[in-house]
Amino acid sequence: MDFTRLWLGLLLPWVAALDFRYHHQEEMEEFLKSVAQNYSSIAHLHSVGKSVKGRNLWVLVVGQYPKEHRVGIPEFKYVANMHGDETVGREMLLHLIDYLVTNHGKDTEITKLINNTRIHIMPSMNPDGFESVKKPDCFYNSGRSNSNDYDLNRNFPDAFEYNNVSRQPETLAIMKWLKTETFVLSANLHGGALVASYPFDNGVQATGALLSRSVTPDDDVFQHLAYTYASRNPNMVKGDQCKNKMNFPNGITNGYAWYPLQGGMQDYNYIWAQCFEITLELSCCKYPREEKLPYFWNDNKASLIEYIKQVHLGIKGQVFDQNRNPLPNVIVEVQDRKHICPFRTNKFGEYYLLLLPGSYTINVTVPGHDSHLTKVVIPEKSQDFSALKKDFLFPSQRKLDSILVSHPSCPMIPLYKTMPSHSAATKPSLFLFSLTLLHIFFK
Numbered sequence: 319m320d321f322t323r324l325w326l327g328l329l330l331p332w333v334a335a336l337d338f339r340y341h342h343q344e345e346m347e348e349f350l351k352s353v354a355q356n357y358s359s360i361a362h363l364h365s366v367g368k369s370v371k372g373r374n375l376w377v378l379v380v381g382q383y384p385k386e387h388r389v390g391i392p393e394f395k396y397v398a399n400m401h402g403d404e405t406v407g408r409e410m411l412l413h414l415i416d417y418l419v420t421n422h423g424k425d426t427e428i429t430k431l432i433n434n435t436r437i438h439i440m441p442s443m444n445p446d447g448f449e450s451v452k453k454p455d456c457f458y459n460s461g462r463s464n465s466n467d468y469d470l471n472r473n474f475p476d477a478f479e480y481n482n483v484s485r486q487p488e489t490l491a492i493m494k495w496l497k498t499e500t501f502v503l504s505a506n507l508h509g510g511a512l513v514a515s516y517p518f519d520n521g522v523q524a525t526g527a528l529l530s531r532s533v534t535p536d537d538d539v540f541q542h543l544a545y546t547y548a549s550r551n552p553n554m555v556k557g558d559q560c561k562n563k564m565n566f567p568n569g570i571t572n573g574y575a576w577y578p579l580q581g582g583m584q585d586y587n588y589i590w591a592q593c594f595e596i597t598l599e600l601s602c603c604k605y606p607r608e609e610k611l612p613y614f615w616n617d618n619k620a621s622l623i624e625y626i627k628q629v630h631l632g633i634k635g636q637v638f639d640q641n642r643n644p645l646p647n648v649i650v651e652v653q654d655r656k657h658i659c660p661f662r663t664n665k666f667g668e669y670y671l672l673l674l675p676g677s678y679t680i681n682v683t684v685p686g687h688d689s690h691l692t693k694v695v696i697p698e699k700s701q702d703f704s705a706l707k708k709d710f711l712f713p714s715q716r717k718l719d720s721i722l723v724s725h726p727s728c729p730m731i732p733l734y735k736t737m738p739s740h741s742a743a744t745k746p747s748l749f750l751f752s753l754t755l756l757h758i759f760f761k
């Protein structure tokens with residue numbers, strides 16, 4: 319009697335719940351629904367809106383409390399397939415879901431990760447585009463756009479110039495979703511190249527565009543995030559695996575330095591939703607044959623998990639008044655890292671700041687009142703699935719009622735417009751031009 323085979327025979331139907339092939343909308347729905355049903359204590363499925371053709375934009379949430387936010391547990395998200403013809407990310411996220419739920423309670427790391435993080439997974443932001451592509455094809459395809467022919471990664475408000483496009487249902491659904499949660503960290507998954515690209519995707523002189531790049535005040539954190547992903551993907555980190563395409567040292571790049579774009583999702587997340595998002599290009603071929611999917615999973619599994627853990631970088635906590643009531647809309651930022659739209663506490667008085675180890679001065683400001691500066695040291699050794707915890711008691715005795723009702727204002731206009739503007743000559747336009755000619759679009 320071969321016990322190994324007997325055991326494998328018993329285990330396989332459970333372990334191999336998801337096969338390596340492309341799952342179209344109906345099969346994907348079936349899978350997500352059965353995960354939500356079989357693992358209802360840690361998984362919750364909901365739709366955040368519909369595509370032009372009425373397909374649901376599904377989000378599966380995995381966490382100890384999947385249905386709602388709990389104070390201290392950071393919100394993380396992955397979004398794939400916003401370009402319908404870039405398909406690897408979509409299947410990777412289905413396998414990630416499978417991996418997370420089947421390893422909960424078995425693998426210590428995964429159990430702790432799920433216990434301390436709320437993980438939102440949207441396998442397809444553009445289901446219409448995906449369904450419109452009939453067969454695998456490595457190159458640009460009309461399925462990139464939604465069914466009104468809009469490129470969704472050019473469809474968001476832009477902080478640097480007017481993006482006067484008709485906002486699409488898929489884009490509006492994401493914008494609405496971002497308002498319902500305090501997302502801290504995110505990645506959106508693409509294909510057609512092999513690189514981890516970080517904000518900004520657009521820029522002005524003030525963000526470094528004269529030097530053909532455009533960086534945020536959190537550039538050190540973004541480089542770390544991108545490298546965390548790239549360094550665990552054995553092909554991405556080499557930086558030169560796609561033939562006839564650009565080389566990326568360490569498998570990472572600043573988005574603008576690669577090629578500038580307007581109305582992208584990652585810049586929108588960072589500027590208007592306080593959420594650090596990067597763009598992951600997972601495959602040289604946009605829509606590879608399904609036989610390749612096991613190899614992509616093998617290359618991306620460790621990166622996908624390790625990237626989620628980064629939501630626990632830095633510092634988090636709550637801001638209270640003298641009576642320990644949580645204070646919303648309080649500006650909590652690191653000195654010398656001011657965001658153009660200041661990061662504010664949510665309705666639970668919570669803040670989350672992603673920071674690398676080091677010394678920082680935290681500036682807590684109740685609008686209309688004095689600022690409060692505190693020195694903190696983020697330790698070198700990472701905590702056990704938690705950022706450093708620090709609450710702030712705001713000493714003001716004055717009445718703070720007004721801030722409880724005032725909504726944080728961050729207008730949907732080009733916020734950097736007043737700063738020194740674009741100089742066409744500094745855009746890496748030659749490369750952009752050649753890309754346009756070849757009809758090669760990735761992010």
Ligand SMILES: *[C@@H]1O[C@H](CO)[C@@H](O)[C@H](O)[C@H]1NC(C)=O
Nearest residue numbers: 335336349350352353355356
């Ligand atoms: C859910 O459970 C049913 C019944 O045991 C099983 O057939 C199905 O494969 C499971 N689905 C997942 C995604 O685990």
Ligand SMILES: *[C@@H]1O[C@H](CO)[C@@H](O)[C@H](O)[C@H]1NC(C)=O
Nearest residue numbers: 382426429430431432433434
């Ligand atoms: C999960 O978190 C709870 C507290 O929220 C804790 O009691 C429990 O020990 C944790 N489990 C694991 C495996 O970390």
Ligand SMILES: *[C@@H]1O[C@H](CO)[C@@H](O)[C@H](O)[C@H]1NC(C)=O
Nearest residue numbers: 479480481482483484731732
């Ligand atoms: C946007 O486009 C519409 C229609 O073309 C036009 O009426 C409007 O003035 C434009 N707005 C800006 C700010 O350019």
Ligand SMILES: *[C@@H]1O[C@H](CO)[C@@H](O)[C@H](O)[C@H]1NC(C)=O
Nearest residue numbers: 649653654660681682683689
């Ligand atoms: C603290 O933040 C507030 C609000 O953004 C700002 O007005 C103030 O200048 C900051 N203080 C310091 C010392 O940076």
Ligand SMILES: [Zn+2]
Nearest residue numbers: 401508760761
């Ligand atoms: Zn793309």
